[in-house]
Amino acid sequence: xxxxxxxxxxxxxxxxxxxxxxxxxxxxxxxxxxxxxxxxxxxxxxxxxxxxxxxxxxxxxxxxxxxxxxxxxxxxxxxxxxxxxxxxxxxxxxxxxxxxxxxxxxxxxxxxxxxxxxxxxxxxxxxxxxxxxxxxxxxxxxxxxxxxxxxxxxxxxxxxxxxxxxxxxxxxxxxxxxxxxxxxxxxxxxxxxxxxxxxxxxxxxxxxxxxxxxxxxxxxxxxxxxxxxxxxxxxxxxxxxxxxxxxxxxxxxxxxxxxxxxxxxxxxxxxxxxxxxxxxxxxxxxxxxxxxxxxxxxxxxxxxxxxxxxxxxxxxxxxxxxxx
Amino acid sequence: xxxxxxxxxxxxxxxxxxxxxxxxxxxxxxxxxxxxxxxxxxxxxxxxxxxxxxxxxxxxxxxxxxxxxxxxxxxxxxxxxxxxxxxxxxxxxxxxxxxxxxxxxxxxxxxxxxxxxxxxxxxxxxxxxxxxxxxxxxxxxxxxxxxxxxxxxxxxxxxxxxxxxxxxxxxxxxxxxxxxxxxxxxxxxxxxxxxxxxxxxxxxxxxxxxxxxxxxxxxxxxxxxxxxxxxxxxxxxxxxxxxxxxxxxxxxxxxxxxxxxxxxxxxxxxxxxxxxxxxxxxxxxxxxxxxxxxxxxxxxxxxxxxxxxxxxxxxxxxxxxxxx
Numbered sequence: 001x002x003x004x005x006x007x008x009x010x011x012x013x014x015x016x017x018x019x020x021x022x023x024x025x026x027x028x029x030x031x032x033x034x035x036x037x038x039x040x041x042x043x044x045x046x047x048x049x050x051x052x053x054x055x056x057x058x059x060x061x062x063x064x065x066x067x068x069x070x071x072x073x074x075x076x077x078x079x080x081x082x083x084x085x086x087x088x089x090x091x092x093x094x095x096x097x098x099x100x101x102x103x104x105x106x107x108x109x110x111x112x113x114x115x116x117x118x119x120x121x122x123x124x125x126x127x128x129x130x131x132x133x134x135x136x137x138x139x140x141x142x143x144x145x146x147x148x149x150x151x152x153x154x155x156x157x158x159x160x161x162x163x164x165x166x167x168x169x170x171x172x173x174x175x176x177x178x179x180x181x182x183x184x185x186x187x188x189x190x191x192x193x194x195x196x197x198x199x200x201x202x203x204x205x206x207x208x209x210x211x212x213x214x215x216x217x218x219x220x221x222x223x224x225x226x227x228x229x230x231x232x233x234x235x236x237x238x239x240x241x242x243x244x245x246x247x248x249x250x251x252x253x254x255x256x257x258x259x260x261x262x263x264x265x266x267x268x269x270x271x272x273x274x275x276x277x278x279x280x281x282x283x284x285x286x287x288x289x290x291x292x293x294x295x296x297x298x299x300x301x302x303x304x305x306x307x308x309x310x311x312x313x314x315x316x317x318x319x320x321x322x323x324x
Numbered sequence: 325x326x327x328x329x330x331x332x333x334x335x336x337x338x339x340x341x342x343x344x345x346x347x348x349x350x351x352x353x354x355x356x357x358x359x360x361x362x363x364x365x366x367x368x369x370x371x372x373x374x375x376x377x378x379x380x381x382x383x384x385x386x387x388x389x390x391x392x393x394x395x396x397x398x399x400x401x402x403x404x405x406x407x408x409x410x411x412x413x414x415x416x417x418x419x420x421x422x423x424x425x426x427x428x429x430x431x432x433x434x435x436x437x438x439x440x441x442x443x444x445x446x447x448x449x450x451x452x453x454x455x456x457x458x459x460x461x462x463x464x465x466x467x468x469x470x471x472x473x474x475x476x477x478x479x480x481x482x483x484x485x486x487x488x489x490x491x492x493x494x495x496x497x498x499x500x501x502x503x504x505x506x507x508x509x510x511x512x513x514x515x516x517x518x519x520x521x522x523x524x525x526x527x528x529x530x531x532x533x534x535x536x537x538x539x540x541x542x543x544x545x546x547x548x549x550x551x552x553x554x555x556x557x558x559x560x561x562x563x564x565x566x567x568x569x570x571x572x573x574x575x576x577x578x579x580x581x582x583x584x585x586x587x588x589x590x591x592x593x594x595x596x597x598x599x600x601x602x603x604x605x606x607x608x609x610x611x612x613x614x615x616x617x618x619x620x621x622x623x624x625x626x627x628x629x630x631x632x633x634x635x636x637x638x639x640x641x642x643x644x645x646x647x648x
Contacts, residue, residue, distance in 0.1 A: 004421070004423060004424070005420060005421045005422050005423070006422045006423070006424060006427060007422075008450045008451060008452065009450075011416070011418065011422060011427050011450040012448070012449075012450045014424070014427050014428070014431065015414075015416075015427075015431055015445075015448060015450070018431045018435065019431075019434075019435070019444075019445040019446070025446055029446075029447060033447070034411075034413060034446045034447030035446075036410060036411050036446055036463070038362065038368075038465065044362075044368055044463065046411075046413055046446075046447065046461070046463060047413075047447070048413045048414075048415040048447070048448060048449050048459065048461055049415075049449055050415040050416075050417060050449050050451045050457075050459065051451075052417060052451045052452065052453050054452070054453075054454065055451065055452055056451075086360060087358075087360050087370075089358055089370055089371075089372045089461070090339075090372075091372040091373075091374040091415075091459045091461075092335070092339075092374075093374060093376060093457060094335065096329060097328070097329045098329050098330045098331075098335060099328060099329070099330070100328070100330060100338070103330060103335050103338050103339075104338070107338065107339055107342045107343075110343075111342065111343070120343070121339075121343040122343070122349055122353075122358045122359075122360055122370075123353060123357070123358030123370065123371070123372070124336070124339060124372060125336075125372050125373055125374050125459075126332045126333075126335040126336045126339070127332060127374045127375075127376045127379065127380075128332065128376065128378070128379055129376050129378075129453075129454075129455060129457065130378065130453075130454040130455045131453060131454045131455075133374070133417060133453065133457055135372065135374065135415045135449075135459045137370070137372055137413070137415075137461050139360070139368065139370060139463070141362065
């Protein structure tokens, strides 16, 4: 990439500065979803997530899996906000030749994803493109004050996640190595990439508790998500542990990789990263058994600090980059 | 295109059959927009329209004009339903190298379109793609019974349009001929392609009258729009005239083309095609001075018939095809 090229995040930043104007919207441009007031309290919640063949569909992923993944990616942002997506629109760009079998496979993948998360596909658009494009647009309804935000973490909060990390980074490395079949003990790693799932039920329950100050999905990587919380909430995050999945640890050791790197800088791992009121944490974690405490929110100006093994080190604000 | 290839419309038809299930939605999959009930009477109205460089951006069109056109195409569907779009999300696919100047030009085009139609850009997504993709997603609110439909034309209704046709077909031929500069007398034809406009004010006024039984935008061509009304409303449409724009007529004569062909089978001409209650037509047309009567709705099974010059002939159900 030449020096003058912009990354996806830089482009988004430019658009944000251009369009984030007055009157203020219920959520910032930087949040997982967009929200717009329908009445004094009710919000319509919207999200568009564009899946592109060259960057989002690794070798070994079928068209049906790619279509389902497009749904999961959009639903995951609703999960992070604690909002049930009610319906989806799908704008499809298909490279010629457009065969019936391909279209049916995509339709099946979309239907599978929609069924899993109890939302309906209610419309869409089809175009001819050079590469596969599946833009999955979700909508739902929420309330001001109930929707979980990225910018609400407060010093004293507990930082928690809904699961382990590192599987998708390991799985992607296996798929990119194109060594099919892969060892059976790694099948969960590969399946985390080919058949991801969004933590919608956890997100809905978390929103109901009203004790979650901040929530973001981890699709851009755990480190990136933590940095977004720190930056937007104007706090520091101090990590006590890095939640590496056991099988990702085994994989990393075999390949001579650093397990914590896989967990921090992988991506498309659709967990939720949360800041929860300290005195309510045990109550919340009884409702969400997968919840795992990984650190604390402290006063600060946007840093993420790893504090374990007897030392301190800053975690880089490095996000997941697509695999091209 | 090989025999086994599907057209965009065939793909949309497959998705429609797959996803248009019970319970019934307020509008069919075939309508200009999707609608979903928010309460007993209120609807959220949604539309996604994907603009793709290779098929939607003719030679001579700037990036800024393409971005504005993406907004116009989405707004036009809201115009046809008589619904004010309240906001837009934009999913952007940009081919590398992604330069700042390009992004700023796209942002300006989007901002220009949003400002013209009084809607706000509230979110989006950015991806790396092989070709320019601008998926413009609009949302707004309406009411059951107030939203204008494609399937409501009744025998006896008057068929009307909000303007003349044929300019975009002629303008596109001029641009594809790449003979720049074009004669000044054709500048309105070229500008109809590079700087189209949606008939939002007309659509909003038409919905207020409550005398419009059926409405569709003409982005797929006048003939296609008439056939959609006839097919979905289970009626015939009898045309008394074909509303050819005077300058398109001049262009057609000079080039040895049939003016009516340009008017019927061109596309991306964002007029509204309507069926209006006969005894209210003069009242409605006083409110919308550009309204032009072109025919009648009759009992039938989905035909569009030209009845003038002393004869009858069927109008083909041929739609606008993208220019690749």
